[in-house]
Amino acid sequence: MPKNNSKRDDYERRKQSRLHKLGTNNPRCAVCGNSDWRVIEEHHPDTRKRDRLVVLLCSNHHRLVTYDQKEHPSEPQQADQTLASIGNFLLGLADMLALILERLYEYGEALIARSGDVAHLNGGRK
Numbered sequence: 600m601p602k603n604n605s606k607r608d609d610y611e612r613r614k615q616s617r618l619h620k621l622g623t624n625n626p627r628c629a630v631c632g633n634s635d636w637r638v639i640e641e642h643h644p645d646t647r648k649r650d651r652l653v654v655l656l657c658s659n660h661h662r663l664v665t666y667d668q669k670e671h672p673s674e675p676q677q678a679d680q681t682l683a684s685i686g687n688f689l690l691g692l693a694d695m696l697a698l699i700l701e702r703l704y705e706y707g708e709a710l711i712a713r714s715g716d717v718a719h720l721n722g723g724r725k
């Protein structure tokens with residue numbers, strides 16, 4: 600947080616502007632829960648910037664799922680736009696769920712690993 604008033608005002612103005620653009624005062628990454636407004640970005644799961652549906656992601660997760668979107672099949676030249684949009688949305692959603700799945704395994708394994716420590720602190724009580 601900047602120390603002098605001018606920089607603090609500028610910081611607060613940028614923060615409020617960003618929160619307004621994100622549409623919430625409490626932005627969070629849908630994958631990891633990061634809530635630092637400076638790194639939260641809007642992601643378009645169906646790859647089309649004009650689509651209204653956005654998911655908030657931190658910069659790292661936004662980059663990962665955007666990279667995965669580049670691996671999606673390309674649309675035929677004369678594609679039905681509705682079907683193509685739904686298909687891209689489903690693939691984009693699957694990309695995010697894959698990241699969330701990795702996180703679920705990581706958290707589950709960490710909890711099981713720590714459960715022995717907690718049992719020890721509780722005097723071996725179950």
Ligand SMILES: [Zn+2]
Pocket residue numbers: 628629630631632633656657658659660
């Ligand atoms: Zn994240």
